[in-house]
């Protein structure tokens with residue numbers, strides 16, 4: 123009997139996908155937006171068909187049909203970035219194999235927002251052109267497309283090809299931002315506290331506070347992943363740069379029950395009557411089963427409004443403020459910053475699915491917190507900027523599974539984190555059986571005599587994790603690179619940027635009186651939080667990544683039936699205990715802060 127050919131899970135999934143599509147009578151049809159591996163395949167094909175043609179990309183975006191042969195097109199709202207040329211990808215691959223990694227200094231992690239969004243580069247975002255009720259739907263759409271093309275031409279005329287970072291090229295997604303901005307009374311701009319300036323486009327802030335005359339609250343999410351003094355320093359920096367901004371530190375993965383989850387750091391707290399929210403949350407808490415499970419009939423249902431295309435296209439912004447006495451909070455932000463998680467935390471349970479894959483939220487929806495307070499969730503949007511593309515990937519804005527060349531991002535990460543001590547790697551040139559180096563061995567096996575390239579790191583991680591290619595059983599370096607990038611995005615190998623002058627002012631932040639509040643928010647013990655534990659500061663987390671790293675589907679819905687929910691966040695595991703019985707989501711905003 124011939125030997126069975128090895129068949130990887132990925133191949134199997136792809137085969138199943140093709141089968142399903144064949145059954146539906148759509149041979150060779152586009153990928154489901156939920157199946158990252160198929161998408162990647164398609165992206166690779168696209169890469170070869172355009173060789174980096176911007177105009178082709180733009181045309182493709184604007185031709186993207188909403189309805190394909192009478193069926194809804196799931197691809198309509200997916201993230202859409204400009205393709206890089208094959209030469210560029212090959213160049214970076216080569217570099218990843220050859221360039222010896224250099225450890226960066228602390229100072230190199232300091233970033234000023236004007237480095238990311240320099241004023242003189244005109245890094246605007248697409249605006250909705252003026253319209254009126256006399257226009258037909260087709261006229262309006264044509265006008266929007268024309269205006270979008272002009273926007274892109276203008277942007278590219280100021281910024282030569284290749285100089286801009288990845289940014290959203292899907293007009294449909296920008297249309298949703300327009301709609302959310304129009305219908306919201308207060309905008310919650312969610313950013314990841316590890317690198318907030320990457321996700322805070324000044325043009326957006328000025329547009330909302332100036333032209334729209336609306337309030338912006340920046341929610342510094344994922345505070346559990348950042349040393350407390352740095353949380354304070356970033357808050358202070360943003361408030362200084364943008365005086366009309368309200369800053370709120372948040373974590374959807376707190377280290378303890380929700381009682382201290384939401385801290386208003388700004389002196390101007392939100393003024394919202396949430397008394398009926400309090401009652402609802404209390405009823406929901408009672409309706410929770412002993413394991414924190416929700417009983418079928420117990421908790422109040424959350425009124426969800428699914429938005430239609432007509433609602434998207436023809437509505438007037440000016441007529442909508444506080445429409446019907448309802449305050450609308452719009453949650454916007456880059457992909458993967460935790461918009462859906464924040465929304466779930468505020469609602470008190472899962473109403474929106476959460477995924478570690480950016481671009482998971484495809485279409486905006488609204489949810490009533492109370493009869494008079496509505497939340498609106500918008501798909502993640504990447505604004506044009508000058509941020510390093512490798513850093514963009516580490517910041518989670520680009521689906522790791524779709525990367526053609528993950529190695530240079532691994533290199534970027536390793537130059538800025540103590541990867542050797544965290545990952546306990548052994549240089550690929552060292553022979554002998556693989557085991558984790560300990561004590562005196564450490565120096566010998568991974569010591570200074572070895573210089574590392576990004577490729578070496580991936581090779582060593584593949585060896586350590588036992589990642590092998592299906593055919594030749596060689597180290598699967600591509601898979602190892604993806605695994606490392608996911609560790610970074612999840613905060614297991616944590617890269618936190620710092621505001622300018624942070625290192626000089628560090629002592630001041632480490633003894634700041636507001637530190638205790640941040641430590642409480644994170645659910646840390648005071649002695650552990652105040653002095654930025656060394657290993658944490660350098661990116662090391664409390665448990666070894668290799669113990670926790672699992673292979674999960676790239677586009678996993680984290681909060682489905684997945685037992686592994688909260689992977690990588692020790693704090694979340696704590697929350698899963700009996701304590702969840704006492705969860706009181708109203709305390710997300712403390713009483714005295716919302717009156």
Ligand SMILES: Nc1nc2c(ncn2[C@@H]2O[C@H](COP(=O)(O)OP(=O)(O)OP(=O)(O)O)[C@@H](O)[C@H]2O)c(=O)[nH]1
Nearest residue numbers: 344373374458459460461462463477481482483502
């Ligand atoms: N450690 C930590 N992880 C978080 C937090 N909030 C969200 N996450 C994780 O971040 C990832 C993205 O969360 P989502 O809520 O889906 O993010 P999103 O902004 O809605 O993403 P898109 O759908 O891409 O726009 C998931 O893996 C979450 O578990 C947080 O406060 N702390």
